[in-house]
Amino acid sequence: MEQLRLHDFQSRNLQPVDLTLQAGECVTLGGPSGCGKSLLLRAIADLDPHLGEARCGSHLQSQTPPPQWRRMVALLPAESHWWAETVGEHMPDVEPELLTALGFKADPLDWQVTRLSSGERQRLSLARLLSNRPRVLLLDEPTANLDQQSGAQVEALVGRYLEEHAAAALWVSHDAQQRARIGARGFLIADGLLRTEA
Amino acid sequence: MKLIELTPLDLSIAALLVLALAALSWRLRLGVERRLLVAATRSVLQLMLIGLVLKTLFAQRDPLLIGALALVMLAIAGYEVMARQEHRFTGAWGLGIGTLSMGISAFSITLLALQLVIRVDPWYTPQYLIPLLGMMLGNTMNGMAISLDNLTQNAWQRRGEIEARLMLGQSWQQAIGDLRRRALRAGLIPIINAMAAAGVVSLPGMMTGQILAGSPPLEAAKYQIMILLLIAAGTGFGAIVAVSLGAARLFDERQRLRLDRLR
Numbered sequence: 370m371e372q373l374r375l376h377d378f379q380s381r382n383l384q385p386v387d388l389t390l391q392a393g394e395c396v397t398l399g400g401p402s403g404c405g406k407s408l409l410l411r412a413i414a415d416l417d418p419h420l421g422e423a424r425c426g427s428h429l430q431s432q433t434p435p436p437q438w439r440r441m442v443a444l445l446p447a448e449s450h451w452w453a454e455t456v457g458e459h460m461p462d463v464e465p466e467l468l469t470a471l472g473f474k475a476d477p478l479d480w481q482v483t484r485l486s487s488g489e490r491q492r493l494s495l496a497r498l499l500s501n502r503p504r505v506l507l508l509d510e511p512t513a514n515l516d517q518q519s520g521a522q523v524e525a526l527v528g529r530y531l532e533e534h535a536a537a538a539l540w541v542s543h544d545a546q547q548r549a550r551i552g553a554r555g556f557l558i559a560d561g562l563l564r565t566e567a
Numbered sequence: 568m569k570l571i572e573l574t575p576l577d578l579s580i581a582a583l584l585v586l587a588l589a590a591l592s593w594r595l596r597l598g599v600e601r602r603l604l605v606a607a608t609r610s611v612l613q614l615m616l617i618g619l620v621l622k623t624l625f626a627q628r629d630p631l632l633i634g635a636l637a638l639v640m641l642a643i644a645g646y647e648v649m650a651r652q653e654h655r656f657t658g659a660w661g662l663g664i665g666t667l668s669m670g671i672s673a674f675s676i677t678l679l680a681l682q683l684v685i686r687v688d689p690w691y692t693p694q695y696l697i698p699l700l701g702m703m704l705g706n707t708m709n710g711m712a713i714s715l716d717n718l719t720q721n722a723w724q725r726r727g728e729i730e731a732r733l734m735l736g737q738s739w740q741q742a743i744g745d746l747r748r749r750a751l752r753a754g755l756i757p758i759i760n761a762m763a764a765a766g767v768v769s770l771p772g773m774m775t776g777q778i779l780a781g782s783p784p785l786e787a788a789k790y791q792i793m794i795l796l797l798i799a800a801g802t803g804f805g806a807i808v809a810v811s812l813g814a815a816r817l818f819d820e821r822q823r824l825r826l827d828r829l830r
Contacts, residue, residue: 443734
């Protein structure tokens with residue numbers, strides 16, 4: 370079963386892309402800074418104007434109301450933003466097990482956002498995203514700000530989520546070792562082209 | 568009561584005071600005497616000139632001419648709203664949002680007041696229409712400029728938060744809702760403060776003028792009440808229209824935040 374299919378999909382700085390993500394699959398994306406990785410993810414989440422079509426299951430991007438599309442095809446940006454005072458206001462539907470799996474022993478929902486460490490912010494923003502039960506995860510360097518232990522927790526949690534929900538992930542990472550570890554398939558962006566990573 | 572006319576001699580007494588101030592400024596080496604005198608001369612010339620213009624205008628009875636003047640005033644006010652924005656909308660929207668919302672609020676409320684409240688006949692009698700419209704435009708303009716500026720600046724600074732909400736599946740109305748409310752509050756606070764302080768802290772300029780011109784104070788107060796209430800309504804409705812148009816313009820048909828529509 371395929372979860373995401375891009376057809377002639379063109380975001381800024383990139384040549385048109387054809388790409389399919391199968392259920393349960395984690396595909397990695399690498400390349401130098403500014404090559405258009407983040408812009409590709411933003412376009413797939415329909416946050417930037419772009420050309421071409423994307424399909425999630427039977428839903429065509431152009432035919433789906435944007436809020437519904439973004440719940441199905443969820444983007445985790447490199448830097449998380451918070452608009453309310455406490456953590457809980459940002460994720461009304463989150464399950465406690467999700468927070469435990471991310472290494473939170475105490476309940477973080479009453480915590481003040483301003484007092485979170487950058488690592489806590491990053492892990493909580495992943496919890497916030499997963500509480501929507503997306504079918505496709507677009508992860509933009511989700512472990513860049515994390516220590517090794519938290520990074521491993523995130524990798525494990527995403528892996529389990531993909532398996533349990535038959536979801537797919539497109540994971541941007543600068544770390545070649547991480548890319549080899551988490552993804553069966555990988556792509557590199559160079560000169561505006563998407564190439565298979567050997 | 569009869570209007571006590573001011574003679575040139577009366578005005579020169581006031582002018583002498585300013586001259587004395589300029590002399591003192593020169594003696595104390597404050598260095599503002601030149602600017603003071605230039606500004607005083609300017610205000611004398613400008614006000615005499617507008618007095619002459621209004622004299623000619625009030626003799627007019629042609630609704631087309633008066634209507635054209637009203638539209639020019641509206642366009643200038645719309646331009647002022649735009650000019651006060653740090654991040655204004657590109658293209659026709661920059662001028663259009665302010666002009667349209669003032670046209671809907673200030674313009675129509677002035678006409679409503681002339682027809683239903685003061686019952687001037689005909690409604691375009693320039694002695695009433697022009698000063699009333701000027702007062703409405705001048706005052707509602709402030710609230711609208713503050714609201715729009717607040718909205719666009721916050722959208723610019725908080726783009727990350729707005730997009731985070733969109734990414735989590737909120738609609739554009741939800742994503743910008745807090746900022747819309749904040750912008751409206753900011754635009755309404757000056758007129759709310761003005762109403763609260765009216766008569767206690769400050770005697771509004773229009774009322775002062777009417778009293779000096781010989782109106783009974785209670786009549787002047789009634790006019791001032793009407794003006795304040797109309798300005799409050801005009802500011803509020805106008806700001807709601809402006810902020811709604813502005814907020815909608817910040818997003819495209821796929822509910823993407825489009826800050827490239829600002830500059």
